[in-house]
Amino acid sequence: MQKYIMALDQGTTSSRCILFDKAGNVCSMSQKEFTQIYPKPGWVEHNPMEIWSSQLAVAMESMAMLGAGADEIGAIGITNQRETTVLWNKNTGEPVYNAIVWQCRRTSDMIEELKKDGFDRKIREKTGLIPDAYFSASKIAWILENVPGARARAEAGELLFGTVDSWLIWNLTKGAVHATDYTNASRTMLFDIHRLVWDQEIMERFGIPASILPEVHPSGYVFGHTAASVLGAEIPIAGAAGDQQAALFGQCCFEKGEVKNTYGTGCFLLMNTGRSAISSKSGLLTTIAAGVSEEPDYALEGSVFVAGAGIQWLRDSMRMLKSASESQKYCEAVEDTAGMYIVPAFTGLGAPYWNQYARGTVVGLTRGCAKEHFVRGVLEAVAYQTGDVIRAMERDSGICLKSLKVDGGASANDFLMQFQADIVDTQIQRPKCIETTALGAAYLAGLAVGYWKDREEIRENWQLGKVFESAMEEGRRQRLLKGWQRAVRCALMWAEE
Numbered sequence: 001m002q003k004y005i006m007a008l009d010q011g012t013t014s015s016r017c018i019l020f021d022k023a024g025n026v027c028s029m030s031q032k033e034f035t036q037i038y039p040k041p042g043w044v045e046h047n048p049m050e051i052w053s054s055q056l057a058v059a060m061e062s063m064a065m066l067g068a069g070a071d072e073i074g075a076i077g078i079t080n081q082r083e084t085t086v087l088w089n090k091n092t093g094e095p096v097y098n099a100i101v102w103q104c105r106r107t108s109d110m111i112e113e114l115k116k117d118g119f120d121r122k123i124r125e126k127t128g129l130i131p132d133a134y135f136s137a138s139k140i141a142w143i144l145e146n147v148p149g150a151r152a153r154a155e156a157g158e159l160l161f162g163t164v165d166s167w168l169i170w171n172l173t174k175g176a177v178h179a180t181d182y183t184n185a186s187r188t189m190l191f192d193i194h195r196l197v198w199d200q201e202i203m204e205r206f207g208i209p210a211s212i213l214p215e216v217h218p219s220g221y222v223f224g225h226t227a228a229s230v231l232g233a234e235i236p237i238a239g240a241a242g243d244q245q246a247a248l249f250g251q252c253c254f255e256k257g258e259v260k261n262t263y264g265t266g267c268f269l270l271m272n273t274g275r276s277a278i279s280s281k282s283g284l285l286t287t288i289a290a291g292v293s294e295e296p297d298y299a300l301e302g303s304v305f306v307a308g309a310g311i312q313w314l315r316d317s318m319r320m321l322k323s324a325s326e327s328q329k330y331c332e333a334v335e336d337t338a339g340m341y342i343v344p345a346f347t348g349l350g351a352p353y354w355n356q357y358a359r360g361t362v363v364g365l366t367r368g369c370a371k372e373h374f375v376r377g378v379l380e381a382v383a384y385q386t387g388d389v390i391r392a393m394e395r396d397s398g399i400c401l402k403s404l405k406v407d408g409g410a411s412a413n414d415f416l417m418q419f420q421a422d423i424v425d426t427q428i429q430r431p432k433c434i435e436t437t438a439l440g441a442a443y444l445a446g447l448a449v450g451y452w453k454d455r456e457e458i459r460e461n462w463q464l465g466k467v468f469e470s471a472m473e474e475g476r477r478q479r480l481l482k483g484w485q486r487a488v489r490c491a492l493m494w495a496e497e
Helices: 048-066 108-116 119-127 136-146 150-155 164-172 200-206 243-250 308-316 326-332 371-397 414-424 436-449 455-461 474-494
Strands: 004-010 014-020 026-033 073-080 086-089 159-162 179-181 215-217 220-225 236-242 259-263 267-274 285-288 298-304 341-343 361-363 403-407 427-431 464-468
Touching (some): 004 048, 004 436, 014 436, 026 048, 073 243, 073 436, 086 136, 086 150, 086 164, 108 119, 108 136, 119 200, 136 200, 159 164, 164 179, 164 220, 164 236, 179 220, 179 236, 220 436, 243 259, 259 436, 298 371, 326 371, 326 414, 341 474, 361 474, 371 414, 403 414, 414 464, 414 474, 436 455
Parallel strands (some): 004 073, 179 215, 259 403, 403 427
Antiparallel strands (some): 004 014, 267 298, 285 298, 341 361
């Protein structure tokens, strides 16, 4: 019996590798940051070779920490920053351009063009996505149009496209496998999530030849094996999933109506909606959930742009905190925000408002406001924004939330978790292991090779760290929510001329 499952967690700012055992424990972890490239304002790129070399380095380091040989690794699962786009030469493996990162806004005008003849509605129906520069399709089109010779080489069958999972799989197998999974395909804006195929009409609209696209499989699937020269043996690559879907799986949200929220730089809420792809009327995205079946489950997704980023802003720009963990002490030092609200719309407001011109707003200031109230206002805003997305999910799905599973760095803040429970009037469950993204990738790979028998065995691994129950009086909750809605209206009003 192999001892470990390896999870490669390729994120936006760093590459990590974690080796897990059968009980889901972290046995070793290695992390390496890599370069962020900003060629122009609003443009974000990565060097694909640095993504690959950093990921390979941490994989070897994680094994070395335990003295583990490649024969002790049962399988590899990959989870990755989603939507980031790489095009490379299929004969040499050389990228034709830097990876264009999900955050990059260079193709915003291309997206605006789609709206003129209503093609955005067609994209919404087929892909479940609200057309945006965030997704891969317009990034591919930009590379084909702007890199000399790229279009001719793509049409001659010499180039391949991949999201980061595909790029890693191709390199791990020394070019033997060009594939992706349902979850990553569903974030390209090219994949019909109902028919589970690359959509010809959308490809033609963006001028993308079919020959560059990878094969698509379920997230838990043996995509291929590592070349023996890469890690020392042929290890099955048996899992791949975009980071947020991997976290949903790692939190064991296998049933319809189960929800997780990842409190990172922003917040990402996903609700498993089972076999139904629910079309949102509230500004949420419809996407594919990670699984091992050919017939996938679906999820509703809502994004809050500023969560942990607000705490970083207090620390680095406002210099109100020495460390992020200090925020809890300040919040608990006062009973409330003294009637003040902060709407951290630094880059507009995400779901369910979708207003890119809204800006950060502080309202209700009085002479009695102190630093503690200000810090508390930023943390409360994270919980209010999460509440807005939860209510949108409940409206769209018709499912009433019974509990919310949480993970990500800011979920360690007990004040924030208690206020979250109070403001959404729902039980908050924080697991012992908050490395749920990498764990989800490991579970998908382990299931595909029989390391774990079934989902029930995995569910037994999930250990509750702490529960937060709602303790707020209903009248107070309603007063606070009413104030928050007024504050949001002020931020939206700022966007108007």
